[in-house]
Amino acid sequence: MSNKPSLYTYYAGPALLETPLLNKGSAFTKEERIAFNLIGLLPPRYETIEQQMERAYMQYSSFGEPINKHIYLRNIQDKNETLFYRLVQQHLEEMLPIIYTPTVGDACEKFSAIYRSARGIFVSYNEREYIDDILRSVTKSKVKVIVVTDGERVLGLGDQGVGGMGISIGKLSLYTACGGISPAYTLPVTLDVGTNNEKLLNDPVYMGSKHKRITGEEYEQFIDAFMKAVKRRWPEAMVQFEDFAQPNAMPILKRYRDTYCCFNDDIQGTASVTVGSLLAACRSKGVALSSQKVVFVGAGSAGCGIAEQVIQQMVVEGLDEATARSQIYMVDRFGLLTEGMPDLRDFQDALVQKKSAVSDWSYSGDYASLRDVMNCAKPDILIGVSGVPGLFTEAVISAMKKHCELPIIFPLSNPSRQVEATPEQVIKWTEGKVIIATGSPFKPVTYKGKSYPIAQCNNSYIFPGIGLGVIAVKARLISDEMLRAASETLAAASPLANTGQGGLLPPLSDLSGLSKQIAFEVAKIAMAQGLALEISDDELKQRIEKNFWKPEYRSYKRISR
Numbered sequence: 001m002s003n004k005p006s007l008y009t010y011y012a013g014p015a016l017l018e019t020p021l022l023n024k025g026s027a028f029t030k031e032e033r034i035a036f037n038l039i040g041l042l043p044p045r046y047e048t049i050e051q052q053m054e055r056a057y058m059q060y061s062s063f064g065e066p067i068n069k070h071i072y073l074r075n076i077q078d079k080n081e082t083l084f085y086r087l088v089q090q091h092l093e094e095m096l097p098i099i100y101t102p103t104v105g106d107a108c109e110k111f112s113a114i115y116r117s118a119r120g121i122f123v124s125y126n127e128r129e130y131i132d133d134i135l136r137s138v139t140k141s142k143v144k145v146i147v148v149t150d151g152e153r154v155l156g157l158g159d160q161g162v163g164g165m166g167i168s169i170g171k172l173s174l175y176t177a178c179g180g181i182s183p184a185y186t187l188p189v190t191l192d193v194g195t196n197n198e199k200l201l202n203d204p205v206y207m208g209s210k211h212k213r214i215t216g217e218e219y220e221q222f223i224d225a226f227m228k229a230v231k232r233r234w235p236e237a238m239v240q241f242e243d244f245a246q247p248n249a250m251p252i253l254k255r256y257r258d259t260y261c262c263f264n265d266d267i268q269g270t271a272s273v274t275v276g277s278l279l280a281a282c283r284s285k286g287v288a289l290s291s292q293k294v295v296f297v298g299a300g301s302a303g304c305g306i307a308e309q310v311i312q313q314m315v316v317e318g319l320d321e322a323t324a325r326s327q328i329y330m331v332d333r334f335g336l337l338t339e340g341m342p343d344l345r346d347f348q349d350a351l352v353q354k355k356s357a358v359s360d361w362s363y364s365g366d367y368a369s370l371r372d373v374m375n376c377a378k379p380d381i382l383i384g385v386s387g388v389p390g391l392f393t394e395a396v397i398s399a400m401k402k403h404c405e406l407p408i409i410f411p412l413s414n415p416s417r418q419v420e421a422t423p424e425q426v427i428k429w430t431e432g433k434v435i436i437a438t439g440s441p442f443k444p445v446t447y448k449g450k451s452y453p454i455a456q457c458n459n460s461y462i463f464p465g466i467g468l469g470v471i472a473v474k475a476r477l478i479s480d481e482m483l484r485a486a487s488e489t490l491a492a493a494s495p496l497a498n499t500g501q502g503g504l505l506p507p508l509s510d511l512s513g514l515s516k517q518i519a520f521e522v523a524k525i526a527m528a529q530g531l532a533l534e535i536s537d538d539e540l541k542q543r544i545e546k547n548f549w550k551p552e553y554r555s556y557k558r559i560s561r
């Protein structure tokens with residue numbers, strides 16, 4: 001039982017059992033059962049949370065398929081949040097892949113088919129006139145972190161319409177399980193603007209609006225109406241944009257980042273975790289990131305976001321910007337982004353290679369292919385953020401290996417089935433001489449009798465700590481420098497960089513401690529930049545600890561309404 005003071009509530013009887021933030025199920029004491037009209041509504045035995053967890057874990061283990069485990073855990077979450085988080089924290093490494101990637105991808109695809117009960121809010125374009133009413137009907141008065149998606153690019157699985165709710169829920173589960181943000185402060189949101197996924201449009205059980213996605217001005221005005229409504233209802237809430245498709249992700253971020261406390265997880269969170277992982281990898285190799293040439297496969301939100309942050313890091317390390325940019329090679333579906341290429345997006349413009357830089361390359365098509373880039377640019381680092389499985393072929397990896405003794409190879413696309421190459425393949429093709437990280441979890445690979453741990457370079461290492469830091473000092477905005485502080489903190493915690501052994505990134509079981517460290521460093525930068533309250537280091541530490549929610553039952557006292 002928590003040593004926090006008793007909680008006063010007027011909920012009682014079935015309503016109390018149906019309120020997941022308050023429900024304790026069989027752990028209600030005799031006194032509480034009498035005071036709250038629960039006698040007879042529960043089996044007579046009084047249980048501790050440990051006993052409840054034992055039963056829940058037994059039931060969980062009886063499911064074979066990950067999606068069934070997911071449904072089971074989500075059901076507990078919708079009944080009793082304290083038990084859900086206690087269970088997840090107890091079995092973090094086992095359950096993260098179930099509540100998050102890769103299984104959350106299946107849950108988004110099957111969202112309507114496996115739907116059980118309501119969680120979060122659906123703001124539908126067709127109901128836009130009620131937007132304030134929708135937000136008002138949320139009973140949480142102190143929402144501090146919102147994850148919002150429009151479901152158009154869910155992981156590497158494309159348009160999932162309202163199924164995107166699965167990802168908003170999954171991300172927020174990690175905010176709580178790893179970043180200590182109380183579930184009372186979190187809100188998953190899906191903006192239902194239609195779907196272009198024909199399968200969903202023809203699916204009789206699909207629960208979203210059955211029309212094509214709205215676009216252009218209508219879309220922009222809708223997003224704007226949502227953001228303004230959020231500001232009216234919860235003026236200090238941090239908004240995380242998640243899994244918006246490429247044409248919308250960057251414009252939305254640009255529109256709001258200077259006036260709202262917000263960030264785009266796929267652009268900025270991914271950049272932060274990847275730069276942190278690259279710094280750790282470079283340190284373990286004994287080289288500076290600024291000395292490396294980097295190839296990206298996939299010049300979308302994640303790819304360009306990471307590339308810009310890598311360039312900033314190279315500049316911090318002493319390179320001039322033009323030189324830093326010349327060391328970055330962005331390969332998209334039509335080949336290397338090159339000066340003068342048609343149809344480039346504005347955020348890709350600054351990442352093209354100069355024509356003069358590739359004039360002595362020999363390649364057969366209009367633009368250099370990935371293999372041409374590997375042969376001619378001779379990169380040290382290869383990052384996959386295309387969402388397309390299998391793009392890192394043996395020929396590509398072998399071409400890289402020819403010029404680089406210890407390549408850094410990060411196939412980051414999610415979920416596992418979208419990965420550009422499996423860790424097993426990469427380790428085999430490089431004969432184990434590689435530093436590898438993936439976006440989704442993979443088991444260690446055994447090659448020639450040696451076991452290779454596979455780091456999970458996923459923005460989940462970053463965003464829980466950002467949220468915790470932002471809340472601790474009431475940050476008004478989220479700057480690039482705050483995200484870079486998170487990268488540095490992650491890199492400094494790398495077992496491989498620090499000791500020459502172990503994983504590239506700290507184990508997932510260390511995520512809570514890491515989130516506190518990230519929160520501290522991020523909050524300090526926010527304060528130094530005048531973006532937050534100003535408090536002492538000691539007070540900051542205390543606030544981070546105090547804000548860190550623990551899944552423990554509190555005792556209740558009844559008040560009348």
Ligand SMILES: NC(=O)C1=CN([C@@H]2O[C@H](COP(=O)(O)OP(=O)(O)OC[C@H]3O[C@@H](n4cnc5c(N)ncnc54)[C@H](O)[C@@H]3O)[C@@H](O)[C@H]2O)C=CC1
Pocket residue numbers: 153154155156157245246265266270273297298299300301302303331332333334384385386387388391412413414415418438439440457458459460
């Ligand atoms: N590990 C992590 O933390 C994260 C991983 N990701 C993953 O990265 C992937 C991409 O995400 P976003 O950048 O947001 O999507 P996006 O749609 O903005 O970008 C994907 C890019 O890949 C390009 N592409 C498609 N086919 C290609 C091919 N054959 N060769 C080269 N490029 C090709 C597309 O044209 C597009 O520009 C997804 O699978 C996502 O799950 C995204 C965010 C975080």
Ligand SMILES: CC(=O)C(=O)O
Pocket residue numbers: 154155156243265266413414439458459460
């Ligand atoms: C991890 C993540 O945010 C993505 O794959 O979209």
Ligand SMILES: [Mg+2]
Pocket residue numbers: 155242243265266
């Ligand atoms: Mg994402």
